[in-house]
Amino acid sequence: MNSAVQPGTLSASSRKAGREVEVRGLWKSYGEGEYVVRDVNFALRPGEFLTLLGPSGSGKTTTLMMVAGFENPTRGEILVDGHDIALRPPEQRNFGVVFQGYALFPQKNVLENVEFGLRMRGVPPADRRRRALDMLDRVGLADFTTRKPRELSGGQQQRVALARALVFEPDALLLDEPLGALDRKLRESLQNEIKELQKRFGISILFVTHDQDEAMMMSDRIAVMAEGRIVQIGPPSDVYLHPATPFVAGFLGETNLVPGTYQGMDDGYAVVDFKDAARGRVRLPADGRSLTAGEAVVVSVRPERIRLLTDHAETTFAGLVADCTFMGRHTRYRIQALGQALTVSVTEWSPTSALCAGAPVWLGWQAEDAQILSGPEGALPMPQEIVR
Amino acid sequence: MSASRSLRLSGHALLLIASAPILLFLLLPSLIIVPMALSKSQMIQFPPEWISLHSFVDYLGDPQWVDSTLLSFQVTIVAVLIGAVAGGTAAIALHGRSFAGKGLLVGLIMMPIVIPVVIMALGDYLLFAQLRLLGSWVPIAVAHGVLATPYVFISAQAGLTSELNPALVRSARSLGARPTSVLYHVYWPAIRPGLLAGSMLGFAVSFDEVVLALFLQGANAVTLPVRTFSAIQYELTPKIAASASLFIALALVALGLQALAARKTGRLS
Amino acid sequence: MMAAIKGLRRARYGNHDGQARHFAWLIVPLAILYGVFALLPLGMILRFSVANGFENFRNVLDSPLLLRVATNTLVISLATTAIALALAIPVAAALWRSGPKLRSLIMAFVLLPFWTAVLIKNFAWAVLLQDNGVVNGLLQAAGVGPVTLLHNRLAVLIGMVHFVLPYAVFPIYTAMREIDRRLENAARSMGAGTAEVIWHVILPLIVPGIAAAALLVFIVSTGFFITPVILGSPSDMMVSNLVDYYVHELINFNNAAALAVLVALLLAPVVVLQQRVGKRGQYGVG
Numbered sequence: 001m002n003s004a005v006q007p008g009t010l011s012a013s014s015r016k017a018g019r020e021v022e023v024r025g026l027w028k029s030y031g032e033g034e035y036v037v038r039d040v041n042f043a044l045r046p047g048e049f050l051t052l053l054g055p056s057g058s059g060k061t062t063t064l065m066m067v068a069g070f071e072n073p074t075r076g077e078i079l080v081d082g083h084d085i086a087l088r089p090p091e092q093r094n095f096g097v098v099f100q101g102y103a104l105f106p107q108k109n110v111l112e113n114v115e116f117g118l119r120m121r122g123v124p125p126a127d128r129r130r131r132a133l134d135m136l137d138r139v140g141l142a143d144f145t146t147r148k149p150r151e152l153s154g155g156q157q158q159r160v161a162l163a164r165a166l167v168f169e170p171d172a173l174l175l176d177e178p179l180g181a182l183d184r185k186l187r188e189s190l191q192n193e194i195k196e197l198q199k200r201f202g203i204s205i206l207f208v209t210h211d212q213d214e215a216m217m218m219s220d221r222i223a224v225m226a227e228g229r230i231v232q233i234g235p236p237s238d239v240y241l242h243p244a245t246p247f248v249a250g251f252l253g254e255t256n257l258v259p260g261t262y263q264g265m266d267d268g269y270a271v272v273d274f275k276d277a278a279r280g281r282v283r284l285p286a287d288g289r290s291l292t293a294g295e296a297v298v299v300s301v302r303p304e305r306i307r308l309l310t311d312h313a314e315t316t317f318a319g320l321v322a323d324c325t326f327m328g329r330h331t332r333y334r335i336q337a338l339g340q341a342l343t344v345s346v347t348e349w350s351p352t353s354a355l356c357a358g359a360p361v362w363l364g365w366q367a368e369d370a371q372i373l374s375g376p377e378g379a380l381p382m383p384q385e386i387v388r
Numbered sequence: 389m390s391a392s393r394s395l396r397l398s399g400h401a402l403l404l405i406a407s408a409p410i411l412l413f414l415l416l417p418s419l420i421i422v423p424m425a426l427s428k429s430q431m432i433q434f435p436p437e438w439i440s441l442h443s444f445v446d447y448l449g450d451p452q453w454v455d456s457t458l459l460s461f462q463v464t465i466v467a468v469l470i471g472a473v474a475g476g477t478a479a480i481a482l483h484g485r486s487f488a489g490k491g492l493l494v495g496l497i498m499m500p501i502v503i504p505v506v507i508m509a510l511g512d513y514l515l516f517a518q519l520r521l522l523g524s525w526v527p528i529a530v531a532h533g534v535l536a537t538p539y540v541f542i543s544a545q546a547g548l549t550s551e552l553n554p555a556l557v558r559s560a561r562s563l564g565a566r567p568t569s570v571l572y573h574v575y576w577p578a579i580r581p582g583l584l585a586g587s588m589l590g591f592a593v594s595f596d597e598v599v600l601a602l603f604l605q606g607a608n609a610v611t612l613p614v615r616t617f618s619a620i621q622y623e624l625t626p627k628i629a630a631s632a633s634l635f636i637a638l639a640l641v642a643l644g645l646q647a648l649a650a651r652k653t654g655r656l657s
Numbered sequence: 658m659m660a661a662i663k664g665l666r667r668a669r670y671g672n673h674d675g676q677a678r679h680f681a682w683l684i685v686p687l688a689i690l691y692g693v694f695a696l697l698p699l700g701m702i703l704r705f706s707v708a709n710g711f712e713n714f715r716n717v718l719d720s721p722l723l724l725r726v727a728t729n730t731l732v733i734s735l736a737t738t739a740i741a742l743a744l745a746i747p748v749a750a751a752l753w754r755s756g757p758k759l760r761s762l763i764m765a766f767v768l769l770p771f772w773t774a775v776l777i778k779n780f781a782w783a784v785l786l787q788d789n790g791v792v793n794g795l796l797q798a799a800g801v802g803p804v805t806l807l808h809n810r811l812a813v814l815i816g817m818v819h820f821v822l823p824y825a826v827f828p829i830y831t832a833m834r835e836i837d838r839r840l841e842n843a844a845r846s847m848g849a850g851t852a853e854v855i856w857h858v859i860l861p862l863i864v865p866g867i868a869a870a871a872l873l874v875f876i877v878s879t880g881f882f883i884t885p886v887i888l889g890s891p892s893d894m895m896v897s898n899l900v901d902y903y904v905h906e907l908i909n910f911n912n913a914a915a916l917a918v919l920v921a922l923l924l925a926p927v928v929v930l931q932q933r934v935g936k937r938g939q940y941g942v943g
Contacts, residue, residue: 069561070558090558090561091565091566096563097558101553103553103555103556103559104559105559105560105573105577106551106553106577107577108573117563117564120563120565121564165562165563168564
């Protein structure tokens, strides 16, 4: 019997009063010095939606698998309310896992699928039937109890998978790229459903994906991973607007990377000299490292944060429009300025929208929207959480 | 375009024309057995003189033949059970793993049907003689069990590969299933169809088998094929045709079940 | 100290997906079954064969019977393989080119003998080929005198080809099924006629399948026991019958064992070859 679980009922008072799952110093290697996960640390707070975001090979899935128990960490601890479960097999952990493709038992019907976790925990038949039916009702599948998985649509299968994982009140839900193979329309509606369910049940979710739009839409916090490390962790707005490294800046959406030279401080912002004798104010690096005058830096500015101005204003540079492309929702400009080609994205209609090839413009940005980046991965000693 | 289409059509027709006599050749022996069994005469002949059930009466009235029939069923059922357990567990044990020497191990599992059966028969004879177990039906059942195992293994393995999604095992474990539960809830449903198909094949193989049963026979351990074999060598009587009809009936049943199963899963053979 | 204990526990669980390890022990039933009832018998054969040093091997090799029997086995097996292949190719092609309903029908024709006991098939052939049997009846009606069709090489070949034909059809059919239709279309669009398509497109792609079929049929043929007895004469004795002869007539187990070892040794390389060839484009094993 699983000693870590007490069967009970989810009540309003238990919302957000779950257990904290913490990962400390997690390392994973499959062989001679080849590490796929390096020194990963994070805490999944009760009721929080935390996403591990990264390209394939970044170690995000391996990390999730270690939390779930399907991989053993080479080093490190996995703590639930302070107890280390790193050596427990998956069947003795109290997590609900949703895999890509949902892995519903094909020969069992919907009700039997949802009951399964309760059955494994020794809940008597009448009880588990009642709780499973209750859960199915809450996800809107009360009429589907006798259907087999192959008779369900993708969205319905997801709801069954989630119901199955939630019914035994796990400490957290672990989702391994569940929406990876789906087309866009379906993905979006299913993303909403997951988010909905999370809010309703107040469950903590650890989510893995490579899709940055998905991560931004669903998460309370995003942990960006590359080459086995967490490079940056924080709320979506922070990670997007104030990326720590070029990788993060480039992975979440597009950005312009502009090299310059640090000159000094001005009213809390850094002053940076760019090419073409331009000078601007930008944010200091996210990891808080100190800069020396004359040091070379790289500044990241998102295309939508660069404004095209018809006249001179604060922090403006001169530029020449190379081309413009109407993209529907916005117009993309490529503008020669600061000694390179900058990408600018403009959504609202303004006198500048009429500009195209060859037209001279002024560009500007708010100091808050430009960010000095720290060095490439590997140079970072510790992933930093941005404290606001 | 239509010229080449008609060429292709006639090509197909040519194939069918070429194949027809071959297919007839294939089917002919099976076709004549039952009519022979229904013949009036005391001699085996084809075309037979219709129609009488006396051959079946003779067959069922002969205690030796009846005993052999029952013995064959007994041996075969035990053999299939042995083969199902050995082949099924091996299929699960090897499922989804790759390791150096797996090919060799699988080759070893297949060995009983690759090696000429007379060699197995000799070896079994020597072994069971040593163990002083010759003369009972048990050695035959065990030897047939070994023979049936590869068939079950192949079929079960193929079934597992197609039916078992690896994420299902992880799914079950994440929901709290310990190894026995995983076997019961995940592996058993997945392996059932393949296990059944392989067992059917094993049944046919064991029931029809002559050489092993010949070498391992005893006074009270004469299987139906062995008795039929001996009878054929001495004199062709209608009784033989009656017993042969049983074999045909089994073949038809097996064929029918296979067709049914194929329709269910949408695959052929 | 705690770290050491943790390290030890980690070593026990292993550094990979623990699930696969759980079920490895399920190989035990088969291991026991084979260990005692497959490997041990072979060991016994080996023991009996070398019980008198190499004397038994010399006995077997010196026997005039062996030359006769070995030649028979080789000749019959090769002939069976050749004929079976020749007959299997049109049938496999017919299966391949036919629509689903026709295919099921043809497949039934191939499968029914496959499921029928070899004993019964031989019995039926014996009846058909006997002097007053159907085939002779037809021949006499056509004006040809009664021909001895039974208890000779011809009957044995007929019986053996009949048995192995399904075994030949399946690999060839499988190989044909894997041919991409578009290759054929491409060839035709470039002007190839049927003969050219067969020669340049189809044939090269099914050669591995034919080779696999040939090896399989050959191996199966060498092991025949019943057919030579029922349909053949003493001069058609094959190697399996010789083993039986040593055991039941001469009651010389050592010689029988020596012969068995020789057969196994000769057959082994062919089997290995068949496994290799068979892997390319054959379903199943491994």
